[in-house]
């Protein structure tokens with residue numbers, strides 16, 4: 001189908017972009033890679049008054065070293081993130097998860113920031129941002145503010161950003177020594193969204209787990225941290241047994257959806273099995 | 285209406301376009317490049333794949349205004365002047381198509397794959413083409429064709445080393 005008509009602006013800088021967003025009002029939308037927005041426009045599930053295309057703002061594509069953290073520009077594409085040496089060294093979980101997103105053509109245009117701002121509960125990167133304790137850098141005409149990952153994903157396709165705010169980047173702390181990471185995604189066909197996914201970061205000290213952060217994809221209207229698992233595995237020895245019993249807590253506080261890919265019960269079972277696998281893989 | 289300037293298959297075009305015009309509709313309806321088909325409304329099928337500044341994109345998921353200033357190659361930009369591109373030849377020779385609807389997208393996605401990997405394994409071809417659906421062939425012959433074309437493009441016939 002053909003999208004409904006909209007106004008189009010292509011600001012050249014972040015300052016211009018936030019001004020245009022402020023003037024455009026509630027029914028304007030940011031256009032990033034368009035890989036989620038374009039199908040919504042074509043199906044007329046979204047009918048915005050205006051699109052603010054931030055695709056030509058070069059500064060938003062930068063990935064830079066910021067001392068004890070990386071700052072990934074919102075408009076860095078999946079393709080770019082997967083190949084970026086800084087990301088591969090300091091945030092390999094992001095590269096690993098981005099590799100599982102969609103297909104090469106979609107990864108050429110789809111962006112890191114777009115997949116987070118979209119707040120799709122089936123998206124792979126939101127759970128990764130939670131497991132890495134990332135911080136979202138958001139700009140508007142009112143200035144810049146920081147939103148911790150734990151407060152960013154509010155509800156189904158809803159983030160904590162206001163309609164006139166632009167996600168400019170994400171700060172990802174570099175892991176210290178002893179951290180291991182893994183993303184375990186379950187899907188049945190190529191190019192498919194996760195039926196359930198588990199993002200996991202664990203810190204080992206010798207034979208014990210000292211700290212773990214575990215987050216779940218597609219186990220509710222928004223991605224969630226699995227606090228129960230994190231608490232249960234803390235201090236336990238690195239063993240199959242510890243992981244399996246901690247993973248029993250994976251479904252606490254979740255509201256898994258039921259759809260043609262699986263019932264809530266099936267997803268709950270998957271979450272338990274995948275969490276155990278993800279912990280084991282991250283702790284190697 | 286915004287004005288765009290794009291290079292498509294070696295020729296430069298300047299046009300006023302409505303912001304909502306999709307690149308694929310611009311190619312088909314304004315430039316007459318009907319070699320690039322539309323297969324879905326959800327960005328899933330890959331039939332509309334073209335190269336934009338050398339990289340594969342689904343042209344149904346890009347606005348024509350977003351392509352402003354870019355260099356676009358469609359399947360019609362291959363095999364010009366009566367020649368056939370090695371990828372087109374390999375699809376023909378390996379029977380890698382039946383109805384042919386997916387073929388332009390398959391060919392463009394395959395060229396994108398070879399840009400980064402001149403000698404892909406069977407698995408790498410399957411992964412490289414995961415965004416392109418074929419409802420006819422069962423993919424076997426497509427995979428064979430891509431590997432055959434890759435070989436030919438690495439060692440062009442008629443370029444034997446002279447003793």
Ligand SMILES: Cc1cc2nc3c(=O)[nH]c(=O)nc-3n(C[C@H](O)[C@H](O)[C@H](O)COP(=O)(O)OP(=O)(O)OC[C@H]3O[C@@H](n4cnc5c(N)ncnc54)[C@H](O)[C@@H]3O)c2cc1C
Pocket residue numbers: 029030031032033034035036037038074075100101102103106109110111112113114115117118122123124125165166167168191192193194326327328
């Ligand atoms: C066939 C297909 C398969 C896919 N499979 C997967 C998958 O397996 N896993 C997965 O995680 N994703 C998948 N995706 C989605 C893909 O990751 C998209 O790249 C991503 O969801 C959106 O990024 P985008 O840059 O294209 O954003 P857009 O589509 O441009 O925007 C999406 C939304 O976010 C808002 N937005 C974007 N950027 C900003 C910003 N900087 N500030 C404020 N708001 C912003 C937009 O206004 C819009 O509402 C798939 C997409 C397709 C088409």
Ligand code: FES
Pocket residue numbers: 321322323324325326327328329330331332333342343344345
């Ligand atoms: S027409 Fe199906 S992906 Fe473009």
Ligand code: FES
Pocket residue numbers: 380381382383384385386387417418419420421
């Ligand atoms: S040949 Fe018919 S869809 Fe591929």
